[in-house]
Amino acid sequence: MLQISFCGKLGAGLISPFCDKLSLMLQSKLFTKTLREAPKDEEALNAKLLLRAGFVDKLMAGVYTFLPLGLRVLNKIETVIREEMNAIGGQEVLMPALQPKENWEATGRWNSFEALYKTTSRFGGEYALGPTHEEIIVPLGKKFIFSYKDLPFAAYQIQTKFRDEKRPKGGLLRGREFKMKDLYSFHTDPEDLLKYYAKALAAYKKIFKRLGLKALVVEASGGTFSKYSHEFQVLSPGGEDLIYVCSKCDFAKNKEIVDEAFVRAAEAGKGSCPNCGGKVTAENGIEVGNIFQLNTKYSDPFALKYKDEKGEEKIVYMGCYGIGVSRLLGTIAEIYNDEKGLVWPKPVAPFAVHLLELNGASAKKIYAELTKAGIEVLYDDRKISAGAKLNDSDLLGIPYRIIVSPKTGARVEFKERSKKTAKLVNPKQLVKLVRP
RNA sequence: CGGGCCGUAGUAUACCGGUAGUACGUCUGCUUUGGGAGCAGAUAGACCGAGUUCGAUUCUCGGCGGCCCGACCA
Numbered sequence: 439m440l441q442i443s444f445c446g447k448l449g450a451g452l453i454s455p456f457c458d459k460l461s462l463m464l465q466s467k468l469f470t471k472t473l474r475e476a477p478k479d480e481e482a483l484n485a486k487l488l489l490r491a492g493f494v495d496k497l498m499a500g501v502y503t504f505l506p507l508g509l510r511v512l513n514k515i516e517t518v519i520r521e522e523m524n525a526i527g528g529q530e531v532l533m534p535a536l537q538p539k540e541n542w543e544a545t546g547r548w549n550s551f552e553a554l555y556k557t558t559s560r561f562g563g564e565y566a567l568g569p570t571h572e573e574i575i576v577p578l579g580k581k582f583i584f585s586y587k588d589l590p591f592a593a594y595q596i597q598t599k600f601r602d603e604k605r606p607k608g609g610l611l612r613g614r615e616f617k618m619k620d621l622y623s624f625h626t627d628p629e630d631l632l633k634y635y636a637k638a639l640a641a642y643k644k645i646f647k648r649l650g651l652k653a654l655v656v657e658a659s660g661g662t663f664s665k666y667s668h669e670f671q672v673l674s675p676g677g678e679d680l681i682y683v684c685s686k687c688d689f690a691k692n693k694e695i696v697d698e699a700f701v702r703a704a705e706a707g708k709g710s711c712p713n714c715g716g717k718v719t720a721e722n723g724i725e726v727g728n729i730f731q732l733n734t735k736y737s738d739p740f741a742l743k744y745k746d747e748k749g750e751e752k753i754v755y756m757g758c759y760g761i762g763v764s765r766l767l768g769t770i771a772e773i774y775n776d777e778k779g780l781v782w783p784k785p786v787a788p789f790a791v792h793l794l795e796l797n798g799a800s801a802k803k804i805y806a807e808l809t810k811a812g813i814e815v816l817y818d819d820r821k822i823s824a825g826a827k828l829n830d831s832d833l834l835g836i837p838y839r840i841i842v843s844p845k846t847g848a849r850v851e852f853k854e855r856s857k858k859t860a861k862l863v864n865p866k867q868l869v870k871l872v873r874p
Numbered sequence: 875c876g877g878g879c880c881g882u883a884g885u886a887u888a889c890c891g892g893u894a895g896u897a898c899g900u901c902u903g904c905u906u907u908g909g910g911a912g913c914a915g916a917u918a919g920a921c922c923g924a925g926u927u928c929g930a931u932u933c934u935c936g937g938c939g940g941c942c943c944g945a946c947c948a
Binding site: 601603604 | 875880881884885886887898899906907908909910911939940941942944945946947948
Protein backbone atom coordinates (compact mmCIF):
# COMPACT_ATOMS: atom_id res chain seq x y z
CA MET A 439 0.00 0.00 0.00
CA LEU A 440 1.17 3.47 -0.85
CA GLN A 441 1.90 4.94 2.54
CA ILE A 442 0.85 8.52 2.39
CA SER A 443 -0.47 10.35 5.37
CA PHE A 444 -3.33 12.57 4.52
CA CYS A 445 -5.80 14.93 5.93
CA GLY A 446 -8.36 17.18 4.38
CA LYS A 447 -11.91 18.24 3.99
CA LEU A 448 -14.13 15.87 2.15
CA GLY A 449 -16.12 17.14 -0.79
CA ALA A 450 -19.30 17.67 1.13
CA GLY A 451 -17.47 19.90 3.58
CA LEU A 452 -17.04 17.28 6.27
CA ILE A 453 -13.81 17.06 8.15
CA SER A 454 -12.05 13.77 7.93
CA PRO A 455 -12.03 12.09 11.33
CA PHE A 456 -8.26 11.76 11.10
CA CYS A 457 -7.84 15.51 11.22
CA ASP A 458 -9.67 16.49 14.33
CA LYS A 459 -6.54 16.56 16.39
CA LEU A 460 -3.13 17.41 15.07
CA SER A 461 -1.69 14.53 17.03
CA LEU A 462 -3.73 12.13 14.94
CA MET A 463 -2.97 13.69 11.59
CA LEU A 464 -0.10 11.48 10.63
CA GLN A 465 -1.76 8.22 11.56
CA SER A 466 -3.71 7.38 8.46
CA LYS A 467 -2.25 5.69 5.43
CA LEU A 468 -3.91 6.33 2.13
CA PHE A 469 -5.79 3.29 0.92
CA THR A 470 -4.39 3.01 -2.56
CA LYS A 471 -1.35 2.10 -4.60
CA THR A 472 0.20 3.40 -7.78
CA LEU A 473 1.22 1.16 -10.65
CA ARG A 474 4.25 1.71 -12.81
CA GLU A 475 2.44 0.30 -15.81
CA ALA A 476 -1.20 0.19 -16.74
CA PRO A 477 -2.82 -3.25 -16.88
CA LYS A 478 -2.34 -4.54 -20.42
CA ASP A 479 -6.03 -5.06 -21.12
CA GLU A 480 -6.89 -1.42 -20.59
CA GLU A 481 -7.14 0.67 -23.70
CA ALA A 482 -9.13 3.72 -22.60
CA LEU A 483 -6.91 6.57 -21.45
CA ASN A 484 -9.12 7.46 -18.48
CA ALA A 485 -9.05 3.87 -17.22
CA LYS A 486 -5.30 3.57 -17.64
CA LEU A 487 -4.63 6.77 -15.73
CA LEU A 488 -7.19 6.29 -12.98
CA LEU A 489 -6.09 2.69 -12.39
CA ARG A 490 -2.39 3.48 -12.48
CA ALA A 491 -2.78 6.41 -10.11
CA GLY A 492 -4.93 4.37 -7.76
CA PHE A 493 -8.11 6.44 -7.99
CA VAL A 494 -10.25 3.45 -8.87
CA ASP A 495 -10.08 -0.34 -8.91
CA LYS A 496 -11.80 -2.51 -11.46
CA LEU A 497 -14.01 -5.27 -10.10
CA MET A 498 -15.26 -6.48 -13.49
CA ALA A 499 -16.01 -5.04 -16.92
CA GLY A 500 -17.79 -1.75 -16.45
CA VAL A 501 -17.86 -1.92 -12.64
CA TYR A 502 -15.40 0.01 -10.51
CA THR A 503 -14.58 0.66 -6.89
CA PHE A 504 -13.90 4.29 -6.10
CA LEU A 505 -10.85 4.39 -3.86
CA PRO A 506 -10.33 7.38 -1.54
CA LEU A 507 -8.69 9.53 -4.20
CA GLY A 508 -11.32 8.81 -6.83
CA LEU A 509 -14.14 9.19 -4.34
CA ARG A 510 -12.86 12.60 -3.31
CA VAL A 511 -12.98 13.76 -6.92
CA LEU A 512 -16.42 12.24 -7.32
CA ASN A 513 -17.61 14.04 -4.19
CA LYS A 514 -16.34 17.35 -5.53
CA ILE A 515 -18.11 16.83 -8.82
CA GLU A 516 -21.27 16.05 -6.87
CA THR A 517 -20.89 19.18 -4.77
CA VAL A 518 -20.85 21.35 -7.88
CA ILE A 519 -23.87 19.54 -9.27
CA ARG A 520 -25.78 19.82 -5.98
CA GLU A 521 -25.13 23.53 -5.74
CA GLU A 522 -26.46 24.17 -9.22
CA MET A 523 -29.43 21.85 -8.84
CA ASN A 524 -30.37 23.50 -5.56
CA ALA A 525 -30.03 26.88 -7.26
CA ILE A 526 -32.82 25.98 -9.68
CA GLY A 527 -35.07 24.73 -6.93
CA GLY A 528 -34.14 21.08 -7.09
CA GLN A 529 -34.88 19.20 -3.87
CA GLU A 530 -32.61 16.30 -3.15
CA VAL A 531 -34.14 12.89 -2.49
CA LEU A 532 -32.84 9.35 -2.63
CA MET A 533 -35.01 6.75 -4.29
CA PRO A 534 -34.57 2.97 -4.09
CA ALA A 535 -32.47 1.10 -6.59
CA LEU A 536 -34.52 -2.05 -5.96
CA GLN A 537 -37.85 -1.60 -7.70
CA PRO A 538 -41.00 -3.68 -8.10
CA LYS A 539 -41.86 -5.17 -11.48
CA GLU A 540 -45.36 -3.64 -11.42
CA ASN A 541 -44.03 -0.10 -11.84
CA TRP A 542 -42.13 -1.14 -14.93
CA GLU A 543 -45.08 -2.99 -16.36
CA ALA A 544 -47.18 0.15 -16.00
CA THR A 545 -45.04 1.94 -18.56
CA GLY A 546 -44.40 -1.12 -20.69
CA ARG A 547 -40.71 -0.88 -20.06
CA TRP A 548 -40.41 -4.19 -18.14
CA ASN A 549 -40.15 -5.77 -21.57
CA SER A 550 -38.98 -2.93 -23.81
CA PHE A 551 -36.06 -1.63 -21.76
CA GLU A 552 -33.40 -4.03 -22.98
CA ALA A 553 -30.68 -3.10 -20.54
CA LEU A 554 -32.96 -3.53 -17.51
CA TYR A 555 -31.45 -5.75 -14.84
CA LYS A 556 -34.13 -8.05 -13.52
CA THR A 557 -33.85 -10.04 -10.36
CA THR A 558 -36.02 -12.46 -8.43
CA SER A 559 -36.59 -12.73 -4.74
CA ARG A 560 -36.28 -16.18 -3.18
CA PHE A 561 -39.99 -15.81 -2.36
CA GLY A 562 -40.88 -15.28 -6.00
CA GLY A 563 -41.18 -11.50 -6.30
CA GLU A 564 -39.66 -9.90 -9.39
CA TYR A 565 -37.68 -6.69 -9.27
CA ALA A 566 -35.70 -4.32 -11.42
CA LEU A 567 -32.42 -2.64 -10.52
CA GLY A 568 -33.07 0.99 -11.39
CA PRO A 569 -31.48 2.24 -14.62
CA THR A 570 -33.50 5.50 -14.33
CA HIS A 571 -36.34 6.56 -12.05
CA GLU A 572 -39.41 7.74 -13.94
CA GLU A 573 -41.20 4.59 -12.79
CA ILE A 574 -40.54 5.51 -9.18
CA ILE A 575 -40.85 9.26 -9.07
CA VAL A 576 -44.15 9.48 -10.94
CA PRO A 577 -46.06 7.21 -8.53
CA LEU A 578 -44.29 9.07 -5.75
CA GLY A 579 -45.52 12.36 -7.20
CA LYS A 580 -49.06 11.01 -7.13
CA LYS A 581 -48.90 10.98 -3.36
CA PHE A 582 -48.11 14.68 -3.15
CA ILE A 583 -49.55 16.36 -6.21
CA PHE A 584 -53.28 17.12 -6.05
CA SER A 585 -53.71 20.75 -6.94
CA TYR A 586 -52.17 23.40 -9.19
CA LYS A 587 -50.99 24.81 -5.86
CA ASP A 588 -48.57 21.88 -5.56
CA LEU A 589 -46.89 22.76 -8.84
CA PRO A 590 -44.28 23.32 -10.14
CA PHE A 591 -41.60 21.44 -8.29
CA ALA A 592 -38.43 19.54 -9.05
CA ALA A 593 -36.64 16.71 -7.25
CA TYR A 594 -33.30 15.12 -7.93
CA GLN A 595 -31.01 12.45 -6.64
CA ILE A 596 -27.44 11.33 -7.07
CA GLN A 597 -27.51 7.59 -7.13
CA THR A 598 -25.99 4.41 -8.42
CA LYS A 599 -27.73 3.19 -11.56
CA PHE A 600 -27.65 -0.22 -13.18
CA ARG A 601 -27.78 -0.93 -16.90
CA ASP A 602 -27.06 -4.28 -18.44
CA GLU A 603 -24.92 -2.83 -21.22
CA LYS A 604 -24.12 -5.15 -24.05
CA ARG A 605 -20.61 -3.91 -24.07
CA PRO A 606 -19.18 -1.77 -21.29
CA LYS A 607 -16.28 0.24 -22.64
CA GLY A 608 -14.08 3.25 -22.35
CA GLY A 609 -13.23 2.69 -18.70
CA LEU A 610 -15.55 4.87 -16.65
CA LEU A 611 -17.34 6.18 -19.71
CA ARG A 612 -19.79 3.30 -20.11
CA GLY A 613 -20.34 0.97 -17.22
CA ARG A 614 -22.95 -1.49 -15.99
CA GLU A 615 -23.05 0.26 -12.65
CA PHE A 616 -22.49 3.98 -12.52
CA LYS A 617 -23.37 7.09 -10.61
CA MET A 618 -25.87 9.48 -12.07
CA LYS A 619 -27.68 12.64 -11.10
CA ASP A 620 -31.28 12.62 -12.27
CA LEU A 621 -33.64 15.54 -11.81
CA TYR A 622 -37.37 15.39 -12.53
CA SER A 623 -39.58 18.43 -12.88
CA PHE A 624 -43.38 18.65 -12.66
CA HIS A 625 -45.54 21.32 -14.28
CA THR A 626 -49.10 22.37 -14.92
CA ASP A 627 -48.59 22.88 -18.66
CA PRO A 628 -46.08 22.74 -21.53
CA GLU A 629 -45.23 26.44 -21.21
CA ASP A 630 -44.18 26.10 -17.61
CA LEU A 631 -42.17 23.01 -18.48
CA LEU A 632 -40.42 24.88 -21.27
CA LYS A 633 -39.51 27.72 -18.94
CA TYR A 634 -37.99 25.32 -16.47
CA TYR A 635 -36.26 23.36 -19.23
CA ALA A 636 -34.43 26.53 -20.27
CA LYS A 637 -33.39 27.13 -16.66
CA ALA A 638 -32.09 23.60 -16.33
CA LEU A 639 -30.20 23.95 -19.58
CA ALA A 640 -28.48 27.07 -18.26
CA ALA A 641 -27.68 25.31 -14.99
CA TYR A 642 -26.10 22.45 -16.92
CA LYS A 643 -23.89 24.85 -18.82
CA LYS A 644 -22.72 26.30 -15.52
CA ILE A 645 -21.96 22.90 -14.04
CA PHE A 646 -19.75 21.79 -16.88
CA LYS A 647 -17.97 25.11 -16.98
CA ARG A 648 -17.24 24.93 -13.27
CA LEU A 649 -15.83 21.44 -13.76
CA GLY A 650 -13.40 22.75 -16.35
CA LEU A 651 -15.21 21.17 -19.27
CA LYS A 652 -16.26 22.70 -22.54
CA ALA A 653 -19.61 21.05 -23.16
CA LEU A 654 -21.45 21.61 -26.41
CA VAL A 655 -25.22 21.75 -26.36
CA VAL A 656 -26.21 19.31 -29.04
CA GLU A 657 -29.57 18.59 -30.54
CA ALA A 658 -30.33 14.98 -29.85
CA SER A 659 -32.67 12.32 -31.03
CA GLY A 660 -34.14 11.74 -27.61
CA GLY A 661 -34.58 8.08 -28.40
CA THR A 662 -37.97 6.90 -27.26
CA PHE A 663 -38.50 10.18 -25.45
CA SER A 664 -39.99 13.23 -27.09
CA LYS A 665 -38.08 15.06 -29.73
CA TYR A 666 -37.51 17.91 -27.31
CA SER A 667 -34.14 16.90 -26.03
CA HIS A 668 -30.59 18.15 -25.76
CA GLU A 669 -27.32 16.42 -25.11
CA PHE A 670 -24.21 17.92 -23.55
CA GLN A 671 -21.14 16.70 -25.38
CA VAL A 672 -17.52 17.15 -24.40
CA LEU A 673 -15.28 16.78 -27.43
CA SER A 674 -12.60 14.17 -26.89
CA PRO A 675 -11.00 11.46 -29.03
CA GLY A 676 -12.09 8.99 -26.37
CA GLY A 677 -15.77 9.75 -26.93
CA GLU A 678 -18.02 7.22 -28.61
CA ASP A 679 -20.47 9.67 -30.16
CA LEU A 680 -19.87 11.46 -33.44
CA ILE A 681 -20.77 15.13 -33.40
CA TYR A 682 -20.89 17.54 -36.32
CA VAL A 683 -19.52 20.82 -35.09
CA CYS A 684 -19.43 24.22 -36.77
CA SER A 685 -16.11 26.06 -36.57
CA LYS A 686 -17.79 29.47 -36.50
CA CYS A 687 -21.02 29.34 -34.54
CA ASP A 688 -22.28 27.05 -31.79
CA PHE A 689 -24.06 24.66 -34.15
CA ALA A 690 -23.57 21.05 -33.09
CA LYS A 691 -25.56 17.99 -34.05
CA ASN A 692 -25.31 14.31 -33.18
CA LYS A 693 -24.71 12.03 -36.15
CA GLU A 694 -27.75 10.05 -35.02
CA ILE A 695 -30.11 12.72 -36.24
CA VAL A 696 -28.49 14.19 -39.33
CA ASP A 697 -29.44 12.96 -42.79
CA GLU A 698 -27.19 11.03 -45.12
CA ALA A 699 -26.52 13.91 -47.48
CA PHE A 700 -25.21 15.93 -44.55
CA VAL A 701 -22.91 13.09 -43.49
CA ARG A 702 -21.56 12.66 -47.02
CA ALA A 703 -20.84 16.36 -47.36
CA ALA A 704 -19.11 16.49 -43.98
CA GLU A 705 -17.04 13.41 -44.73
CA ALA A 706 -15.92 14.93 -48.03
CA GLY A 707 -14.74 17.99 -46.10
CA LYS A 708 -17.50 20.07 -47.65
CA GLY A 709 -19.88 20.22 -44.75
CA SER A 710 -21.36 23.64 -44.20
CA CYS A 711 -23.28 24.93 -41.24
CA PRO A 712 -27.03 25.40 -41.79
CA ASN A 713 -26.91 28.44 -39.50
CA CYS A 714 -23.90 30.42 -40.66
CA GLY A 715 -22.34 28.53 -43.56
CA GLY A 716 -19.18 27.85 -41.56
CA LYS A 717 -17.19 24.68 -42.03
CA VAL A 718 -18.57 21.64 -40.27
CA THR A 719 -16.32 18.87 -39.03
CA ALA A 720 -16.99 15.55 -37.32
CA GLU A 721 -15.63 15.19 -33.79
CA ASN A 722 -15.81 12.48 -31.17
CA GLY A 723 -17.79 13.46 -28.14
CA ILE A 724 -18.55 12.13 -24.67
CA GLU A 725 -22.17 12.60 -23.67
CA VAL A 726 -21.98 13.96 -20.14
CA GLY A 727 -25.59 15.09 -19.83
CA ASN A 728 -28.95 14.72 -21.48
CA ILE A 729 -32.16 16.62 -20.83
CA PHE A 730 -35.67 15.79 -22.02
CA GLN A 731 -39.07 17.36 -22.14
CA LEU A 732 -41.05 14.27 -21.29
CA ASN A 733 -44.37 16.10 -21.47
CA THR A 734 -46.95 13.48 -20.47
CA LYS A 735 -45.09 10.35 -21.51
CA TYR A 736 -44.82 9.08 -17.93
CA SER A 737 -47.59 11.02 -16.23
CA ASP A 738 -50.11 9.33 -18.59
CA PRO A 739 -49.50 5.69 -17.67
CA PHE A 740 -49.65 6.51 -13.96
CA ALA A 741 -52.45 9.08 -14.40
CA LEU A 742 -50.49 11.76 -12.58
CA LYS A 743 -53.08 14.54 -12.51
CA TYR A 744 -53.90 17.75 -10.66
CA LYS A 745 -56.95 20.01 -10.30
CA ASP A 746 -56.64 23.45 -11.83
CA GLU A 747 -58.12 26.75 -10.62
CA LYS A 748 -61.54 25.74 -11.88
CA GLY A 749 -61.42 22.33 -10.24
CA GLU A 750 -60.90 20.58 -13.55
CA GLU A 751 -58.65 17.54 -13.59
CA LYS A 752 -55.53 17.92 -15.78
CA ILE A 753 -52.47 15.88 -16.60
CA VAL A 754 -49.06 16.86 -15.21
CA TYR A 755 -46.25 17.80 -17.59
CA MET A 756 -42.75 16.54 -16.82
CA GLY A 757 -39.13 17.00 -17.70
CA CYS A 758 -36.12 14.87 -16.81
CA TYR A 759 -32.50 15.88 -16.66
CA GLY A 760 -29.53 13.53 -16.32
CA ILE A 761 -25.83 13.90 -15.68
CA GLY A 762 -23.39 10.99 -15.66
CA VAL A 763 -21.45 11.69 -12.49
CA SER A 764 -18.95 8.83 -12.64
CA ARG A 765 -18.72 9.35 -16.38
CA LEU A 766 -17.65 12.92 -15.63
CA LEU A 767 -14.81 11.59 -13.50
CA GLY A 768 -13.67 9.57 -16.52
CA THR A 769 -14.18 12.49 -18.87
CA ILE A 770 -12.07 14.86 -16.80
CA ALA A 771 -9.31 12.25 -16.57
CA GLU A 772 -9.58 11.70 -20.31
CA ILE A 773 -9.03 15.40 -21.00
CA TYR A 774 -6.85 16.66 -18.18
CA ASN A 775 -3.58 14.76 -18.35
CA ASP A 776 -0.07 15.02 -19.67
CA GLU A 777 2.66 12.54 -20.52
CA LYS A 778 3.35 11.91 -16.84
CA GLY A 779 -0.14 11.48 -15.50
CA LEU A 780 -3.27 13.24 -14.43
CA VAL A 781 -3.61 17.01 -14.14
CA TRP A 782 -6.73 17.81 -12.11
CA PRO A 783 -8.49 21.13 -12.52
CA LYS A 784 -8.52 22.85 -9.13
CA PRO A 785 -12.29 22.61 -8.47
CA VAL A 786 -12.25 18.81 -8.61
CA ALA A 787 -8.72 17.94 -7.48
CA PRO A 788 -8.75 15.31 -4.70
CA PHE A 789 -6.46 17.54 -2.65
CA ALA A 790 -5.32 21.12 -3.11
CA VAL A 791 -1.73 20.44 -2.17
CA HIS A 792 0.63 17.52 -2.49
CA LEU A 793 3.28 17.94 0.18
CA LEU A 794 6.50 16.00 -0.34
CA GLU A 795 9.40 15.79 2.06
CA LEU A 796 12.65 14.77 0.44
CA ASN A 797 16.10 13.82 1.64
CA GLY A 798 15.15 13.24 5.22
CA ALA A 799 13.62 16.68 5.66
CA SER A 800 10.45 17.00 7.69
CA ALA A 801 7.40 18.83 6.39
CA LYS A 802 5.36 18.27 9.52
CA LYS A 803 5.24 21.94 10.44
CA ILE A 804 4.09 23.04 7.01
CA TYR A 805 1.56 20.25 7.03
CA ALA A 806 0.15 21.40 10.34
CA GLU A 807 0.05 25.00 9.17
CA LEU A 808 -1.79 24.24 5.95
CA THR A 809 -4.18 21.85 7.61
CA LYS A 810 -5.02 24.35 10.30
CA ALA A 811 -5.85 26.84 7.56
CA GLY A 812 -8.37 24.35 6.19
CA ILE A 813 -6.37 23.41 3.12
CA GLU A 814 -6.62 19.85 1.89
CA VAL A 815 -3.19 18.31 1.96
CA LEU A 816 -1.90 14.97 0.81
CA TYR A 817 1.31 14.49 2.74
CA ASP A 818 3.87 12.07 1.38
CA ASP A 819 6.07 11.23 4.33
CA ARG A 820 7.28 7.91 3.03
CA LYS A 821 10.94 7.15 3.51
CA ILE A 822 11.69 6.47 -0.12
CA SER A 823 13.79 8.05 -2.83
CA ALA A 824 13.02 11.49 -4.16
CA GLY A 825 12.44 10.20 -7.68
CA ALA A 826 9.79 7.75 -6.60
CA LYS A 827 7.89 10.46 -4.75
CA LEU A 828 8.14 12.94 -7.58
CA ASN A 829 6.96 10.43 -10.12
CA ASP A 830 4.01 9.39 -7.98
CA SER A 831 3.16 13.02 -7.52
CA ASP A 832 3.29 13.65 -11.29
CA LEU A 833 0.95 10.72 -11.74
CA LEU A 834 -1.59 11.86 -9.14
CA GLY A 835 -1.76 15.35 -10.64
CA ILE A 836 -2.67 17.44 -7.59
CA PRO A 837 -2.56 21.15 -8.60
CA TYR A 838 -0.03 22.44 -6.08
CA ARG A 839 3.07 20.58 -5.05
CA ILE A 840 5.16 21.68 -2.14
CA ILE A 841 8.58 20.14 -1.91
CA VAL A 842 10.55 20.35 1.27
CA SER A 843 14.22 19.43 1.26
CA PRO A 844 17.02 20.36 3.70
CA LYS A 845 18.87 22.43 1.11
CA THR A 846 16.14 24.41 -0.54
CA GLY A 847 13.48 24.71 2.11
CA ALA A 848 9.94 24.76 0.81
CA ARG A 849 9.32 25.23 -2.87
CA VAL A 850 5.89 25.46 -4.41
CA GLU A 851 5.11 24.15 -7.83
CA PHE A 852 1.90 24.63 -9.70
CA LYS A 853 0.99 21.98 -12.18
CA GLU A 854 -1.02 23.13 -15.12
CA ARG A 855 -1.19 20.89 -18.15
CA SER A 856 2.46 20.26 -18.96
CA LYS A 857 3.66 23.65 -17.80
CA LYS A 858 5.21 23.92 -14.42
CA THR A 859 6.24 27.00 -12.56
CA ALA A 860 8.14 26.71 -9.36
CA LYS A 861 9.19 29.16 -6.73
CA LEU A 862 10.78 29.17 -3.34
CA VAL A 863 8.59 30.58 -0.62
CA ASN A 864 8.65 31.33 3.01
CA PRO A 865 6.51 28.69 4.73
CA LYS A 866 4.33 31.46 6.10
CA GLN A 867 3.42 32.60 2.62
CA LEU A 868 2.21 29.16 1.70
CA VAL A 869 -1.27 29.40 3.05
CA LYS A 870 -1.92 32.63 1.21
CA LEU A 871 -0.54 31.28 -2.02
CA VAL A 872 -2.39 28.02 -2.01
CA ARG A 873 -5.72 29.25 -0.83
CA PRO A 874 -8.18 29.68 -3.70
C1' C B 875 -25.88 -9.83 -29.38
C1' G B 876 -22.43 -11.03 -34.02
C1' G B 877 -17.03 -10.89 -35.31
C1' G B 878 -11.76 -10.71 -33.78
C1' C B 879 -7.74 -11.00 -30.25
C1' C B 880 -6.37 -12.73 -25.44
C1' G B 881 -6.25 -15.35 -20.21
C1' U B 882 1.19 -17.39 -16.63
C1' A B 883 2.74 -13.94 -9.15
C1' G B 884 -0.11 -7.44 -7.23
C1' U B 885 1.78 -5.32 -12.36
C1' A B 886 4.48 -6.28 -16.97
C1' U B 887 6.49 -10.38 -19.35
C1' A B 888 9.67 -15.34 -20.84
C1' C B 889 10.08 -20.38 -21.86
C1' C B 890 8.32 -25.23 -22.29
C1' G B 891 4.31 -31.90 -23.84
C1' G B 892 8.55 -33.59 -18.44
C1' U B 893 11.24 -29.22 -11.51
C1' A B 894 7.61 -22.28 -14.52
C1' G B 895 12.09 -18.03 -15.16
C1' U B 896 12.93 -12.55 -15.20
C1' A B 897 11.84 -7.28 -13.93
C1' C B 898 9.07 -4.06 -10.98
C1' G B 899 6.09 -4.41 -6.49
C1' U B 900 5.53 -6.28 -1.47
C1' C B 901 8.09 -7.97 3.36
C1' U B 902 13.09 -8.06 6.67
C1' G B 903 17.78 -5.83 7.48
C1' C B 904 21.79 -2.39 6.43
C1' U B 905 23.46 1.60 3.36
C1' U B 906 21.04 5.49 0.51
C1' U B 907 17.81 10.07 -1.11
C1' G B 908 15.94 16.70 -6.29
C1' G B 909 13.59 12.43 -10.87
C1' G B 910 11.15 5.40 -10.34
C1' A B 911 18.61 3.88 -5.45
C1' G B 912 22.23 -0.43 -3.88
C1' C B 913 23.30 -5.06 -1.48
C1' A B 914 21.50 -9.49 1.04
C1' G B 915 17.44 -12.52 2.18
C1' A B 916 12.14 -13.52 1.74
C1' U B 917 7.06 -13.62 -0.44
C1' A B 918 3.98 -14.72 -4.42
C1' G B 919 1.74 -17.46 -10.32
C1' A B 920 -0.37 -21.32 -15.06
C1' C B 921 -9.01 -18.93 -14.99
C1' C B 922 -12.32 -23.47 -14.52
C1' G B 923 -13.84 -28.30 -16.48
C1' A B 924 -13.47 -32.33 -19.83
C1' G B 925 -10.57 -34.84 -23.54
C1' U B 926 -5.78 -36.64 -25.90
C1' U B 927 -1.21 -38.42 -23.42
C1' C B 928 2.90 -42.42 -19.32
C1' G B 929 2.76 -37.15 -18.24
C1' A B 930 -0.93 -30.92 -20.07
C1' U B 931 0.56 -24.55 -17.87
C1' U B 932 1.65 -26.01 -23.08
C1' C B 933 -2.43 -29.65 -27.76
C1' U B 934 -8.20 -30.16 -28.56
C1' C B 935 -13.20 -29.01 -27.01
C1' G B 936 -16.53 -26.54 -23.70
C1' G B 937 -17.39 -22.95 -20.02
C1' C B 938 -16.04 -18.47 -17.52
C1' G B 939 -13.46 -13.85 -17.76
C1' G B 940 -11.00 -9.48 -20.21
C1' C B 941 -10.09 -6.08 -24.32
C1' C B 942 -11.18 -4.32 -29.36
C1' C B 943 -14.61 -3.67 -33.92
C1' G B 944 -19.78 -3.67 -35.14
C1' A B 945 -24.91 -3.42 -33.66
C1' C B 946 -27.32 -1.21 -29.32
C1' C B 947 -27.36 2.98 -25.93
C1' A B 948 -34.31 5.09 -23.00
